[in-house]
Amino acid sequence: MAADNFAIGATATDGGAASEVIEAEGHLIDSQILNNVFDTVVKRNASFDVLKFSIGRSNDEPSRISMRISAPSESELTEVLEELVSLGCRVADTHDAVLREAEQDGCVPDDFYSTTNHRTMVRHKRKWMEVSHQRMDAVIVIEDGAATCRKLRNVKKGDRVVCGVSGIRVIPEFVDRDRQGFAFMTNEISSERRVEVGVSRIASMMREAKDAGGKIAVVAGPVVVHTGGSVHFQELIRSGYVNVLLAGNALAVHDVEQALFGTSLGVDLDTGRAIEGGHRNHMRAINTICRAGGLRQAVEQEVLTSGVMYECINHGVDYVLAGSIRDDGPLPDTIMDLVAAQDRYAEALEGVRLVLALSTMLHGIGVGNMLPSSVKMVCVDINPAVVTKLADRGSSQTLGVVTDVGLFLHRLAQRLRA
């Protein structure tokens, strides 16, 4: 039972030329929702008047609030409401979501509702229904009585798109205190932490995901190879802890270079000696795979007999290599059409419950953008700014670890073996 709090006869604050009553419930204080709501209102030069509030008396009970938001004009009110809805408030009125038709392919009405990555409900024909394929920065289309997230570029002329803020309800991922262990490091990203604590937590999450039948995806940059993490990463693959590998051309090329020549960008991984003009091995690796016709063919022809890509192919890991402007080659496997690459990434991420992003800001951000907030993401990088940036996007529940990725993988493989 929550301790209730009633305020009778509340009216709009004088200053407000336009106002609307909003409601929210849940772990409003724990999840900092209430704090963010108040901040947003004040920052926007609007004001609030709390009508009802009941606080959860213990950690398990939800809180509830009802408040009137007032702003100097209708348009300013709309802007505040848009932000509050994305935080988890809903307009207290009882209308359906407004639908408007897309005027042309890839283009929607100006007041379209832009999605967050949180679970979202839409009210249509007096019924609340959940939006499928939730992801951020999409629009919601109602089609055949169902609501679904659609990327702007996939919208077709005539699609009925949700606009405005009525009839929309966002359900922010609840940061459970029982999962404090996960959350604890999120806010403070620092290299001055004991990595073993993070490793042990991540190992548990991987075991849980695996035991529950959920998929684990690894997004990896070439630094995994440069830092000697490859052999430990291969162990993770062989042990079944990697279901999906999302990477760029460079990871695969460096991996093949190491497998064929023992070097990575011309640096001998055993002695650390740099070879002048070491790019030659790099280009030879590409040439060799091109001759075979691709990575899979190179494995079949026994040209490629070790390494991360070899293990992926041997253990049925779904890998997608996305191209970039800096790519040499590329390998025949690398998808240079980025629309196709994004689609393949998104497809491979279906059913994934946990993502490890290892030393790759570019692909890490790309993947973060595609995930619903219920998927956990772990970001490992030696540069705290990269970890902060990945964690900052609010695109999912993120655990950041600032450390050497090679040594991290060594410890993680060790821990998972134990």
Next chain:
Amino acid sequence: MAADNFAIGATATDGGAASEVIEAEGHLIDSQILNNVFDTVVKRNASFDVLKFSIGRSNDEPSRISMRISAPSESELTEVLEELVSLGCRVADTHDAVLREAEQDGCVPDDFYSTTNHRTMVRHKRKWMEVSHQRMDAVIVIEDGAATCRKLRNVKKGDRVVCGVSGIRVIPEFVDRDRQGFAFMTNEISSERRVEVGVSRIASMMREAKDAGGKIAVVAGPVVVHTGGSVHFQELIRSGYVNVLLAGNALAVHDVEQALFGTSLGVDLDTGRAIEGGHRNHMRAINTICRAGGLRQAVEQEVLTSGVMYECINHGVDYVLAGSIRDDGPLPDTIMDLVAAQDRYAEALEGVRLVLALSTMLHGIGVGNMLPSSVKMVCVDINPAVVTKLADRGSSQTLGVVTDVGLFLHRLAQRLRA
């Protein structure tokens, strides 16, 4: 009027073998106090039961809470309460603070109360009184009927020291939403921000501090000189925006080297050319000041006729140079006894309302440790990790700016001139 919330007949949760009622009031949600209180309780395996809660209906009204905290044992309860008191809660009982005598110089009873940097009240002889010389990591001594913060090393045998958590009330600095402008960047330290916004905010803070008769202290590292910020810093001094300069030996040596030879660690500041063995100019600068007998004497003898130290001496800026293990020389002005240096720093900081820490983690942390939370601190560094670390210490209200300090000073001087 706050919307009230009463819970009649609340009792301790079953699980708790020991419990205590605590109270708090103020901007509990805005300042994230309530959130932190809940987090702390759960993290510590304790539980809470909200007895009363009233929420501020608008941005100007305070909130109030009363809750019972329960823990498995007395000692665990004490630990939770210690944390909650430091967050701004007070034990609801009506006892005076417990006093115990220091058993020897520089040593206090084990259950001593360790201070925060927030304004603190102590209940003594049934009266609440404010603690003077507030700073963090000190103990509170009651002497001649007054309460004062004292560093452990200055405690004398027989001093009456506040112990436990009863009769103590911490008043966290309220992060006012009207001062959002100050607060806004605190949480997100990033190099991907427009520095002009920070510069403009800092310039306003400096003007306000100056107009209000408050002092401004600058804590500066030698990078101020290396990056060419010196000339702009000198302008700030001449314009009266610097009352106190806290630095190390290196800042003064590099400043003198530039004044005498035009180089900084042997790098010509006009052409950027590095001189092999450029340390010679560095050592010559020290030798020259040693010959004069010190910086002030060098100015009087017209040996030193420009630079940051010259301007400080000419404009009556109180400067303190603290020694370190890496110092060359040092200059006669540098205080190599660090106990004396800390005392001189603390003395110079009296009456200071605003501190600018420019490219110096060491001295910035040192100063941060000495300040009450009511003093604002601005940290500027090109390394985000340094800014995060300085801002993280919670030692004061901190605004962090990640940027090039030389260009920052250029823009700041320009803005203050306008």
Next chain:
Amino acid sequence: MAADNFAIGATATDGGAASEVIEAEGHLIDSQILNNVFDTVVKRNASFDVLKFSIGRSNDEPSRISMRISAPSESELTEVLEELVSLGCRVADTHDAVLREAEQDGCVPDDFYSTTNHRTMVRHKRKWMEVSHQRMDAVIVIEDGAATCRKLRNVKKGDRVVCGVSGIRVIPEFVDRDRQGFAFMTNEISSERRVEVGVSRIASMMREAKDAGGKIAVVAGPVVVHTGGSVHFQELIRSGYVNVLLAGNALAVHDVEQALFGTSLGVDLDTGRAIEGGHRNHMRAINTICRAGGLRQAVEQEVLTSGVMYECINHGVDYVLAGSIRDDGPLPDTIMDLVAAQDRYAEALEGVRLVLALSTMLHGIGVGNMLPSSVKMVCVDINPAVVTKLADRGSSQTLGVVTDVGLFLHRLAQRLRA
């Protein structure tokens, strides 16, 4: 006249089962070529025997060396020679380069010669001829009596490809001491430098390039917009200092967002206030440009009336936007086929004499890979690791500046105005 040095009757060192005489000339000591040659030989477990050496007596005179290289086996000798050739040595024999036919499209013989970015001569039919379209990591194809660099993916079955090391001569870009001003900061990348010195040097380089009729390309990341550098960058465009803009989708989207809404990723650039859910403006910017049909159409329709892209379009700057896996949208102008994007980048870089890479590792590396070493490149980033990485690739003469890119552009525009 060089002081000459003859050694008569030199023979191979005993240990070497295979040996070859190589020659080099030029600024062997200044450019550290000789040092690198010796290092390479020893690192490779080979040995050298200097046959002739003449040192340049003054700064203007070249040095010349002839030395026998010995290695334990033919294959090891070949590997050493490959490295030495890439450093600027040539095999002293008098044979033509070896040509072999590509066995299939996109695939060459295993001993293919992999190019550097330095000017290269090939001996064909007893004549030395210069290779055109020089770039690194390509192969050399002889076609219609001319030698040209070709990317592996563009090689066709039957193309005659240069293999081995005979008949190849690399002419490393001479790091002239008169250009020390340019070179001075190359080796030591540090945030503790006076940026004004770099700004002044870069401004001179831009003026010289412009006066000489050479083109200037800017490679820019979205941080240029976030940090408030946009307005200064626009000034550079209007003043004719930018002929080519190479960027990604994000720069253009953030630029349009700022032009239409005054925010960048939802952060108000004037007040620094972050808007919760600020991605909405970002998506609206994309939607608006999609409706217009593209950036150029948006300018024509007067939908887009300011910003970097607006100025580019108005001033005839050739811009190329390359897609990436993290792109939202993308804008209709963004090339999502990365093979096409690389080709368009390379095309736009023809005739460019100076490249400024501003806060973009990805596109900076991409561009660096395409350039011959005679094109100067300036890299500006607040993260020293990015600057080091860009400068490290040896892909061109690089000047690295570690600073805030917003403030850098402010100072650069100021300096170019003066």
Next chain:
Amino acid sequence: MAADNFAIGATATDGGAASEVIEAEGHLIDSQILNNVFDTVVKRNASFDVLKFSIGRSNDEPSRISMRISAPSESELTEVLEELVSLGCRVADTHDAVLREAEQDGCVPDDFYSTTNHRTMVRHKRKWMEVSHQRMDAVIVIEDGAATCRKLRNVKKGDRVVCGVSGIRVIPEFVDRDRQGFAFMTNEISSERRVEVGVSRIASMMREAKDAGGKIAVVAGPVVVHTGGSVHFQELIRSGYVNVLLAGNALAVHDVEQALFGTSLGVDLDTGRAIEGGHRNHMRAINTICRAGGLRQAVEQEVLTSGVMYECINHGVDYVLAGSIRDDGPLPDTIMDLVAAQDRYAEALEGVRLVLALSTMLHGIGVGNMLPSSVKMVCVDINPAVVTKLADRGSSQTLGVVTDVGLFLHRLAQRLRA
């Protein structure tokens, strides 16, 4: 036999109003001495004329050069010569070093010779003698027929100090190609390297130093404790790999806090949970050691029974804790008089052949300044800028490793155990 090179009748270049002949010999090309000499001359607007040059024909043979340096004026010539002497050239004349008396305590004549950290010979009474206690930024005093390095502050009135550049010969540490393994990573400090290679190299160096009876010093920051490296560091101490520990107050305080309470700055090292107000444990640790009278007494009284300081005391490691402006407490063991602390550091470093600097820029620079160049130094930090800075000081042969120090110590202990 070296291939010789004679130039008869060489004369000074026209432009030079003042000139001097200098000589150098040794691995002039390998060690980049010749390159640096040429650079210095040209940068200083002087010119050179090579009189004689003989190149080492193979890797084992030294090279020799004799050249005339000309500059526009005597004073400019002197400046160039000062730099060239510090690089390893000597003036070809046959005069003794010039001696002048110090005019007062702590102050020397303006043209004093400022030392490098390389082995140095001084010509006195027609005999070359080696300077003792070599370190950088000192002066050379001739006393009782011997030459010794003395810090400026220790110079007494009347001391005979070496001035000018005649009769001085610097012998730069030869970077042997057989020790390439050590040198290889020096120039390229990057987080994108395989740490195992560095670990294995460092382990060998430690074993060699120990076997040869040389001492190993560790300079350590508190991050060693925060990152969980403490337990591995303790293993190194127990195994006899640490003879000297140089640190600050913070390392010892955090170590004691962990030993007594299991936390480090309030963060539980096993669970990673941060305790609000965690500074309390920190202050309690200090209070406990103060009560005991110091670390050694705390060990004797069995108050302190584990940790780095405990192991140091138990295994006779010579530890020195130097104070700083940011210190809490300090512990009774911490030397707050920095002149005394520098002297104790220098004393403890006598006989040390290898220094490991772990996550401490401040103390690392302090130690680097005290070492002759023959002592090897290994710097480990997660921040590449710190490693670059420590390696850059040219104060010794430095191997930089960019990695997580906790994981590094784990791997190092593992490797030394094997």
